[in-house]
Amino acid sequence: MYRYDEFDHAFVSARVEQFKDQVERRLAGELTEEQFRPLRLMNGVYLQLHAYMLRVAVPYGTLSSRQMHKLAHIARRYDRGYGHFTTRQNIQYNWPALKDIPAVLDELASVEMHALQTSGNCIRNVTADHFAGAAADEVGDPRPYAEILRQWSSMHPEFSYLPRKFKIAVTGADRDRAAIQVHDIGLHLKKNESGELGFGVYVGGGQGRTPMVAKKVRDFLPVEDLLTYTTAIVRVYNLNGRRDNKYKARIKILVHETGTEEITRQIETEWQAIKETDLKLPQQDVDAIDAYFAPPNLVQRPEGWSELAAARKADPAFSAWVDQNVTPHKNPDYGVVTISLKPIGGIPGDATDAQMDLVADIAEKFSYDEIRVSHEQNLVLPHVAIADLRIVYDLLLTDGLATANAGLITDIISCPGLDYCALATARSIPVAQRISERFGNPERQADIGELKLKISGCINACGHHHVGHIGILGVEKKGEELYQISLGGSGDEICTIGDITGRGFSSEEIVDAIETIVDRYLEIRTDKEETFLATYRRVGAAPFKDALYSEVANAA
Amino acid sequence: MSDIEQPAGELWGREGFREDPYVTAETLEEAGDAPAVILPLGVWLGLTEEIRNASNRKIGVVVAPGESVEPLLPLLDSIPVIALEFPAFSDGRSYSKAELIKNQHHFKGELRAVGDVLIDQVAYMLRTGFDTMKVNHAVTLNRLAGHNLHDVPGYYQPGRGSHTVPGTYSWRRVPGA
Numbered sequence: 001m002y003r004y005d006e007f008d009h010a011f012v013s014a015r016v017e018q019f020k021d022q023v024e025r026r027l028a029g030e031l032t033e034e035q036f037r038p039l040r041l042m043n044g045v046y047l048q049l050h051a052y053m054l055r056v057a058v059p060y061g062t063l064s065s066r067q068m069h070k071l072a073h074i075a076r077r078y079d080r081g082y083g084h085f086t087t088r089q090n091i092q093y094n095w096p097a098l099k100d101i102p103a104v105l106d107e108l109a110s111v112e113m114h115a116l117q118t119s120g121n122c123i124r125n126v127t128a129d130h131f132a133g134a135a136a137d138e139v140g141d142p143r144p145y146a147e148i149l150r151q152w153s154s155m156h157p158e159f160s161y162l163p164r165k166f167k168i169a170v171t172g173a174d175r176d177r178a179a180i181q182v183h184d185i186g187l188h189l190k191k192n193e194s195g196e197l198g199f200g201v202y203v204g205g206g207q208g209r210t211p212m213v214a215k216k217v218r219d220f221l222p223v224e225d226l227l228t229y230t231t232a233i234v235r236v237y238n239l240n241g242r243r244d245n246k247y248k249a250r251i252k253i254l255v256h257e258t259g260t261e262e263i264t265r266q267i268e269t270e271w272q273a274i275k276e277t278d279l280k281l282p283q284q285d286v287d288a289i290d291a292y293f294a295p296p297n298l299v300q301r302p303e304g305w306s307e308l309a310a311a312r313k314a315d316p317a318f319s320a321w322v323d324q325n326v327t328p329h330k331n332p333d334y335g336v337v338t339i340s341l342k343p344i345g346g347i348p349g350d351a352t353d354a355q356m357d358l359v360a361d362i363a364e365k366f367s368y369d370e371i372r373v374s375h376e377q378n379l380v381l382p383h384v385a386i387a388d389l390r391i392v393y394d395l396l397l398t399d400g401l402a403t404a405n406a407g408l409i410t411d412i413i414s415c416p417g418l419d420y421c422a423l424a425t426a427r428s429i430p431v432a433q434r435i436s437e438r439f440g441n442p443e444r445q446a447d448i449g450e451l452k453l454k455i456s457g458c459i460n461a462c463g464h465h466h467v468g469h470i471g472i473l474g475v476e477k478k479g480e481e482l483y484q485i486s487l488g489g490s491g492d493e494i495c496t497i498g499d500i501t502g503r504g505f506s507s508e509e510i511v512d513a514i515e516t517i518v519d520r521y522l523e524i525r526t527d528k529e530e531t532f533l534a535t536y537r538r539v540g541a542a543p544f545k546d547a548l549y550s551e552v553a554n555a556a
Numbered sequence: 557m558s559d560i561e562q563p564a565g566e567l568w569g570r571e572g573f574r575e576d577p578y579v580t581a582e583t584l585e586e587a588g589d590a591p592a593v594i595l596p597l598g599v600w601l602g603l604t605e606e607i608r609n610a611s612n613r614k615i616g617v618v619v620a621p622g623e624s625v626e627p628l629l630p631l632l633d634s635i636p637v638i639a640l641e642f643p644a645f646s647d648g649r650s651y652s653k654a655e656l657i658k659n660q661h662h663f664k665g666e667l668r669a670v671g672d673v674l675i676d677q678v679a680y681m682l683r684t685g686f687d688t689m690k691v692n693h694a695v696t697l698n699r700l701a702g703h704n705l706h707d708v709p710g711y712y713q714p715g716r717g718s719h720t721v722p723g724t725y726s727w728r729r730v731p732g733a
Contacts, residue, residue, distance in 0.1 A: 007721065007728060010709045018706055035695070038645070039676065121646070151712045152727050157680035158655050161648025227727065238652045243621075273660055278714040278726065285725045 001062050001370065002147050002292045004112040011154070012109045015116060019043045020102040027099060042122075044115030045101060049422050054093045054101060055118040056108060060128035060146040060170070061089030061373040061380075065364040068371050070111045072356035078104050083356070085341060085349040087413060087464055088167075089127050089373040090118055094420055116154065121162045123153035123234070127169045129177045130374035133295060134336045134382035136328035140189045140197050142172035144290040145226060148281070152227050159234050163241035164249035166234065167206075170199075179375060179491035181205045181214045182467055184251045185233060190220070198222045203233055203263070204255030207461035211497045212252040215260040217267060223286055225271075227279040232271035236263065296368035296383055301333040304386030311390045318393055320442060321404035326389065329382075335389060337367070337381040338374070339396060340403040340411060344440035345433050348414040349377035358399050366392050376452075377413055378406065409451040409518065410436045413464050417457030417474065418481075426474025426481040427507075428457035434511050439518070448518060451532045452490075467491035469533045470517060471498045472510065483510040487517070487544055488536040499541050501548055513548060520547040567668075568700050569688045570717075576690065578616060578637060592616070594639055597623050608634050618670065621649045625657060632663045639690070642671035651684045658685030658716070675699040679707040683715030707731065 004012070019039070026036045033047075040046075044055040056071070063071075071091055075083045078100045079093045086092055096104060108114055117124055126149045128142040129135065149168055153159065159166070171178040172189040180186025186202035199221045205214030221229050237251045240258070255263050312319035326335040339359060341349050351359075363371045363381055366388045372380035384392055396402040405411045412435060415421065417428030432455050439445050454468030458475070465471030471486040482504035489498030505513045518532075524543055525535045536544070567576040580594045581587035584603070587595075592614040600608075600617040608615055608631075616637030619625055628635065638657060640650035650669065657663045666687050673681070673691045678700065681689065691697055699706070711718055711729040718729035 005724070007710050007724060011712075014708045038674065042676070121648075148727075151725070154712045155680075155708065156713055157683040157711075157715055158651040159648075160680060161646055161651065161677075163648075235652050235655070239649055243647060243649075282726050285727075288725070 001064060001143075002059070002289070008112070009109075012112075012114050012116075015043070015114065015155075016102065016105045016109055019105060023098060023102050038120070041120045042116065043101075043105065044118035045098075046119060047422070048094070048420050049418075050420070051095050052098050052101070053420070054096050054104060054115060055086070056091050056093070056113060056115045057118050057125040058090050058113075058373050059150050060126060060132070060143050061130050061375070062132075062143060063371040063373065064111075065360040065369050065371065067111045067113060068356050068360035068363065070107060070113070072353040072360065074104055074107055075356065076353040082350050082352045084347075084416065085351065085373050085377050085379070087375045087377060087415075087462065088118075088125055089130070089375055090125060091373070092416075094416075119165075120160070121164050121166075122160045123149075123156060123162075123166045123168065126150050126153070127167070127178055127183075127375060129171045129173060130372040130376075130380050131177060131327065131336050131382065132172055132372075133293060134329050134334075135173055135175075135177075136330050137175055138173045138330065139191055140172045141290075141293050142170035142178070142187070142189050143293050144286065145187065145189065145199075145223070146170045147289055147292070148226065148286070149230065152230075152279075159238060162234070162238055163243045164246070164251075166237070166251070168230070174493060176491075176493040176495075177374075179464075179467065179495075181493075181495035182207055182211070182464075182491055183214065184237075185230065186214050187226075192220050196222065199226065201229065201233075203267075204252040204260075205495070206250050206252040207464060207466045208250065209247055209459040209461070210253065210256075211461065211466040212256060213495045213497065214252075215255055215263075217260070217264045224281045224283070225275065226281055228275050228277065229267075229271050231274060231279060232267050235270055236266045240266075295330075296370070298331050298334060298368070298383060299385070301385040301387045304333055304389070308386050308389060317404070317442075318390065320446060321393055321402055322389060324404045324408065324446070325406040326384075333386055335384055335386055337384045337389070337392060338406040339379040339381065339401050340405050341378050341401075342405055342411050342436065343400050343403050344405075344410060345437045346400075347429050348412050348432050351379070352399075355399050355401060358395065358401065362392055362395050376411065378411070404442060405445060407450050407452070408445045409439045409448050409453055410445055411452070412436060413452075413454040413468070415456050415458075415463035417455075417463075421457065421462075423460055424457035424474070425459075425476040426457045426483070428455045428463055428472075428474055431455055431472065431474070431483065431507065431510055435514055438511050438515060447528070448522065449528065449531055451518075453514070454489075464491065465489070466497045467495070468498060469531075469536070470514065472514075475504065477504070481507050483507065483513075485510075485513060485517070485548070487541055488533065490533055501541065501545050503549075516547050517544050520544055567688050567690055568697075570682065573701070578614070580618065580639075584615070592636075594618050594637060596620075597628075601627055605634075616666075619650075619653065621647045625653045628657070629661050632657070632661055632665070635663070635665050637666040637668055638663065639668040639670045640686075642669055642673055645672045645674045645677060645693075651680065654681070654685040675704070676706045679705050682717055683711065683713075685716050 126146040169183040182205040188200035201218040202214035367381035414432040418424040455472040456463035456465040467489040484504040486498030587593040594616040614636040618639040
């Protein structure tokens with residue numbers, strides 16, 4: 001993974017020193033909360049319902065064991081013993097004291113981490129496929145390009161006061177695990193006919209109150225043009241994006257109102273003017289960054305396969321976990337392990353300090369020191385030998401980290417909702433917990449199969465409900481929490497926004513309503529191979545609406 | 557640090573504060589016989605070429621965030637000063653305009669930022685091409701007077717007032733011409 005050099009160290013410590021000065025001035029009353037606001041936001045410090053929240057950047061979701069130990073230490077020493085992994089592959093601490101935040105930033109800097117650009121109207125932490133560098137289906141590792149973008153966008157003088165926040169995601173496989181088409185810029189790393197690497201470029205996707213699937217503006221952008229082309233896109237946006245209405249300020253609205261053809265023309269015109277400038281990437285720089293992400297030297301472990309077969313026979317629970325949480329690695333002796341942070345009835349994405357330490361220890365011994373945070377709010381051990389799966393499973397089991405539900409209905413993405421967030425209009429965590437309990441039976445959820453359920457506690461859609469196979473949006477209506485359901489959304493390479501079923505459900509009704517949908521799916525699927533999404537795409541919304549509204553009407 | 561009182565209305569540049577030779581006026585008539593005047597974009601564009609290039613007075617132009625600088629680009633040689641307005645610190649359009657005017661179209665005159673400038677933005681403005689600042693923010697004025705620019709020791713992008721770092725990535729720069 002990328003390692004800081006002197007330049008990076010000096011940059012981050014200078015930023016920490018600046019923020020120390022700002023916090024001192026705030027605590028001394030020299031700065032009002034209003035004056036302090038833009039300064040703290042640049043350092044990832046939000047003011048939530050009950051306390052300040054610190055959001056720490058985990059660039060493209062990649063962590064070393066040392067960094068994970070540090071995150072555990074911060075949770076223990078400065079927070080209440082846990083942290084919350086987010087859909088941006090970051091971690092949030094919900095209860096730090098303002099006076100401690102400079103010390104936390106110092107601690108982070110000591111392991112080459114920071115909280116810069118995790119908020120504010122700037123280019124945010126760049127995300128990537130959480131299986132990058134490991135997945136069997138990968139064309140190229142997206143992380144070197146995410147790292148180049150991370151550096152280039154850091155404290156960018158031209159792009160730090162954009163109309164609104166700006167999110168870039170990079171994927172390196174045709175199977176899109178980074179949801180690039182619901183980002184402001186989505187980059188699909190691929191090869192052209194001559195075998196050269198480049199990007200399919202998508203612009204103007206996003207969720208929030210106006211969900212949009214991104215438009216492709218370029219089929220193949222050579223790697224050397226990554227920064228010039230990105231600059232052209234962001235410049236067109238900075239100059240022309242709407243600033244009169246916060247809710248219409250994202251680039252998706254500009255793309256929609258301008259039209260794909262015209263916006264593409266504007267981007268291309270700007271790009272032609274700057275294509276040959278200093279930002280054109282020399283191959284040696286790309287290679288130098290690429291070298292940091294060289295795959296670990298994996299030891300051949302062919303004995304794993306026979307051991308695995310025996311272990312699976314002996315323990316059905318282990319076998320179910322392997323089926324659900326282990327995906328193919330480039331090296332057939334290895335697997336990619338998803339550590340579910342979705343225990344049945346738990347809070348999606350939360351991890352205790354002890355759990356973080358445990359994951360760090362396991363990664364050090366069994367995953368070449370690498371950990372990933374997924375946008376689905378799980379952790380990933382990218383390089384585990386098949387031969388070590390049993391021992392890794394046993395270790396995970398000791399602290400509730402072996403839930404075999406990756407990709408299943410209880411692997412719920414949920415925003416923090418009204419339990420923490422100042423913007424939320426409804427609670428989302430308790431709904432996630434109740435759905436998780438309802439479907440918690442391992443056989444039942446395995447039978448239901450792949451089903452991505454996502455919950456947002458307000459229209460800003462941080463819980464990605466628009467791209468949930470089943471999406472739930474909590475709103476407030478006449479003082480009551482009401483939950484709206486959408487169906488058929490998907491954030492992968494065939495990206496779709498879910499269709500709203502109809503009137504919402506009360507907090508008491510919502511879990512039954514989800515069960516009604518799932519039961520109807522089980523009745524009408526052609527066979528077990530037809531996933532919920534495939535069934536929905538075949539039959540449409542009608543059978544589900546039917547089940548939902550007739551049944552609830554009857555019950556009432 | 558000790559804060560030094562600095563009156564608003566002065567012009568700040570890398571060398572420090574100085575008196576602003578320009579008056580801002582809505583029309584040329586309103587400016588009277590002032591030798592240096594800054595006019596709104598629409599008014600400036602309405603002047604004849606003869607008046608714009610008159611040798612006895614300097615006529616600059618101020619551009620609001622919502623106005624395009626495109627019509628100025630072919631005329632840059634005849635403009636002594638372009639002032640880009642920042643009515644609110646959060647409106648960043650003028651950074652991109654600075655980039656276009658100074659770096660893409662090589663404007664030789666003075667590029668000025670006017671308005672609600674936070675101290676944390678001054679370094680960004682200098683890097684995108686602004687030469688001077690006319691600031692109404694008291695805290696910013698005090699910090700500028702104390703030469704505390706909130707800058708960082710290195711940049712991850714090319715920009716004015718910086719140079720390349722030999723032996724490292726092409727996009728990186730350090731402060732200094």
